[in-house]
Amino acid sequence: AGGLAGGIANAIIYPLDTIKTMLQTDKSLKSSSQVVKELKKKGLKRIYGGSVPAILGSIPSSALYFGTYEFVKSELSGKWNGTLSRPLIHMIAASAGNIASSFVFVPKETIKQQLQSFKSGTIPWTSVAPITLSSVCGKILRERGLRGFYPSYKATLLRNIPSAMV
Numbered sequence: 001a002g003g004l005a006g007g008i009a010n011a012i013i014y015p016l017d018t019i020k021t022m023l024q025t026d027k028s029l030k031s032s033s034q035v036v037k038e039l040k041k042k043g044l045k046r047i048y049g050g051s052v053p054a055i056l057g058s059i060p061s062s063a064l065y066f067g068t069y070e071f072v073k074s075e076l077s078g079k080w081n082g083t084l085s086r087p088l089i090h091m092i093a094a095s096a097g098n099i100a101s102s103f104v105f106v107p108k109e110t111i112k113q114q115l116q117s118f119k120s121g122t123i124p125w126t127s128v129a130p131i132t133l134s135s136v137c138g139k140i141l142r143e144r145g146l147r148g149f150y151p152s153y154k155a156t157l158l159r160n161i162p163s164a165m166v
Helices: 002-025 032-042 044-048 051-079 086-120 133-144 153-165
Strands: none
Touching (some): 002 044, 002 086, 051 086, 086 153
16 A cells, blocks of 8 residues: 555656756756746656656555554564653654665666656767666666665665654
C-alpha cells in the first residue's frame, strides 16, 4: 500500500518537479512561467520526460520506507517496551526507514533529474543515441561509476531523517 501511494503521489507532483529541475539547471529561465513557455515551445509532453522510471522507482522506495519503519517500530516496541519512549521509537524507525529507502530513492532521483534535464533540453545531450533510461544510466555508469548514482545520498539523509523524526 505504501509503495502504491508513493507511485501515485509521484505521478501527481511530477510536472512541478520538472519545472523545479529546469529552473535549477537552466540559468536563462528565471520563473516558472518562463519554464512553461519553454515547454510549450518544445512540446508540453516533455513535462513528463523521465516520469516512468521515477514513478516506478518511487514504488519500491516507498515500500522500503514503510516496511522498514513498521518492522523497526514493531521490534523496538516489543523488545524495549517501557524502556524507550514512543517518540524515540518513532524517531529510530523513521531514521531506519529513510536509510533503507534512500538506497532506491537517491539513484531514482539522479536518473530522473538527468532524464528531465536532457529531455527538456536544459542540459545538452551529446550522444547520437536516443535519450532513454538505459542510455542515461549507461552515461552515469561510464562517467562516474556506481557512485554516480548516489551523489546526494548523505545530503538526502541529512534532509529526510530530521524531518521524518518530527
